[in-house]
Amino acid sequence: MSSRASEYETILTERKGRVGVVTLNRPKALNALNSQLMREVVAAVEAFDADGEIGAILLTGSERAFAAGADIKEMQPKTFAEVYAEDLFSQWDRLSSVRTPIVAAVSGYALGGGCELAMLCDFIIASDTAKFGQPEIKLGVIPGIGGSQRLTRAVGKAKAMDLCLTGRNMDAEEAERAGLVARIVPAAELLDVALEAATTIASMSLPIARMAKEAVNRSFETTLAEGVKFERRVFHSTFATADQKEGMAAFVEKRAPKFVNG
Numbered sequence: 015m016s017s018r019a020s021e022y023e024t025i026l027t028e029r030k031g032r033v034g035v036v037t038l039n040r041p042k043a044l045n046a047l048n049s050q051l052m053r054e055v056v057a058a059v060e061a062f063d064a065d066g067e068i069g070a071i072l073l074t075g076s077e078r079a080f081a082a083g084a085d086i087k088e089m090q091p092k093t094f095a096e097v098y099a100e101d102l103f104s105q106w107d108r109l110s111s112v113r114t115p116i117v118a119a120v121s122g123y124a125l126g127g128g129c130e131l132a133m134l135c136d137f138i139i140a141s142d143t144a145k146f147g148q149p150e151i152k153l154g155v156i157p158g159i160g161g162s163q164r165l166t167r168a169v170g171k172a173k174a175m176d177l178c179l180t181g182r183n184m185d186a187e188e189a190e191r192a193g194l195v196a197r198i199v200p201a202a203e204l205l206d207v208a209l210e211a212a213t214t215i216a217s218m219s220l221p222i223a224r225m226a227k228e229a230v231n232r233s234f235e236t237t238l239a240e241g242v243k244f245e246r247r248v249f250h251s252t253f254a255t256a257d258q259k260e261g262m263a264a265f266v267e268k269r270a271p272k273f274v275n276g
């Protein structure tokens with residue numbers, strides 16, 4: 015079953031089985047992230063996250079652009095006092111609190127805020143046409159939605175410095191070699207492959223998938239020893255779920271598991 019919501023103007027939302035799909039939809043501006051689009055993406059992702067029927071979220075753009083960055087025309091007239099007072103772009107931080115796994119399907123440009131938005135997702139599946147970059151320096155600014163931090167964690171200091179200081183783009187192959195991208199697929203197959211990955215995630219136990227996401231993310235926030243301890247405690251807690259009983263029973267009984275998300 016698939017249904018389109020009508021309350022959004024700059025995005026489309028759709029349910030595909032247990033996957034909530036959010037598609038950026040400002041094609042004339044290459045999906046530049048203006049404030050309305052930011053509000054709508056955050057609201058749509060949070061709504062899917064709160065929906066117990068949704069087990070994974072897929073975020074995508076168009077074939078030409080995932081997103082060509084924050085909307086430069088909207089930002090241009092702003093003063094320091096304004097951006098500081100409104101804490102410009104802090105709303106994007108809410109995506110880091112989303113517990114449902116989010117897959118980014120990236121084709122074409124993912125520049126500046128577009129690259130940062132893809133990195134706010136849990137992993138990126140890219141088409142062979144994807145181009146990633148943090149070109150903010152060419153506009154006289156620096157990344158503002160976490161690019162200098164998440165890109166460095168994903169690809170290491172050398173390449174993050176290269177991209178943030180020269181403003182050059184990297185293609186999908188370089189991004190995959192560097193560890194930013196999980197998989198590359200031909201452009202024509204991107205949505206099918208990304209939806210298949212999201213559907214696979216959504217077929218797992220939702221609480222266990224959320225725990226796995228939380229454990230991986232913890233590795234960015236803490237020491238190795240603390241992270242391993244956290245993982246072990248969460249692993250122990252999976253034994254309190256019906257889905258651990260079902261998953262292991264299904265293996266022993268040589269059948270497919272029927273998870274109840276509990």
Ligand SMILES: CC(C)(O)CC(=O)SCCNC(=O)CCNC(=O)[C@H](O)C(C)(C)COP(=O)(O)OP(=O)(O)OC[C@H]1O[C@@H](n2cnc3c(N)ncnc32)[C@H](O)[C@@H]1OP(=O)(O)O
Pocket residue numbers: 042043044046047082083084085086087103123125126127128130149150153155156157158159161
């Ligand atoms: C969030 C922060 C703080 O990290 C900051 C940022 O994200 S800053 C923005 C970073 N992104 C960029 O600097 C990329 C800007 N765009 C481009 O360089 C080019 O558009 C391109 C290389 C992606 C594509 O070039 P081309 O194929 O020649 O298409 P265009 O004619 O340039 O673009 C089509 C249309 O889209 C508008 N557009 C593109 N990007 C943006 C943007 N980031 N903000 C606002 N509008 C954008 C572009 O102006 C064109 O529209 P028209 O002027 O023709 O109406």
